[in-house]
Amino acid sequence: MGNFSGLLIFLLTLHSVNSLKCYVCSSTPSNEHCNRNAEECRAPHDTCMTTVDILGEAKAIVKQCSSLKTCAGAAGSASLDANGNGNEVTCCSSQLCNISSATTIQLCTWLLSLPLCLLTLIVKQDG
Numbered sequence: 001m002g003n004f005s006g007l008l009i010f011l012l013t014l015h016s017v018n019s020l021k022c023y024v025c026s027s028t029p030s031n032e033h034c035n036r037n038a039e040e041c042r043a044p045h046d047t048c049m050t051t052v053d054i055l056g057e058a059k060a061i062v063k064q065c066s067s068l069k070t071c072a073g074a075a076g077s078a079s080l081d082a083n084g085n086g087n088e089v090t091c092c093s094s095q096l097c098n099i100s101s102a103t104t105i106q107l108c109t110w111l112l113s114l115p116l117c118l119l120t121l122i123v124k125q126d127g
Contacts, residue, residue, distance in 0.1 A: 020065070022048035023098050027060045031100050034061045038096060041065035048098035049074065053087045063098050066091070 020041040025034035041048075042065070049066035051074065052059060066074075071091035080086040092098055 020046060020048070020093065021095050022065050023063045023096060024065065025061065025063050027062060029059055029061070031061060034063050035099055039065060047071045047091050047093045048096075050090045050098045051078075051087055052089075054080065055085050056083075068093065 021038050022041055023035045024037050024039045028034040044067050045065035047066050047068045047070075049064055049071040051062045053062075068091065071089065075089040075091055078087045078089040080088065090098070
């Protein structure tokens with residue numbers, strides 16, 4: 001059980017030392033242009049938020065640091081109409097996770113499940 005405790009303390013320390021970094025941009029037409037700038041988020045911002053406004057062929061992408069509550073609220077009210085016009089909002093909370101809206105959800109799910117898998121393996125080895 002000593003190895004487990006040491007690893008847990010290490011992971012908690014590592015998480016608190018490294019602050020979240022997100023890609024940031026304002027009203028950029030392409031994801032490539034948006035991913036040129038990264039910023040360290042400051043409290044209470046703990047989430048990377050990406051908003052994509054779509055009107056016909058035109059897109060405006062905004063990426064920023066946000067709080068989870070703000071991002072979740074925006075994502076809950078985002079919508080696209082039958083023609084694909086409107087906006088989409090995605091939220092994630094790992095380093096530079098807002099690199100692209102399409103892979104963000106898959107990447108976050110995978111990254112969130114990784115520590116759980118590691119802890120399960122450690123507990124099984126100790127038991």
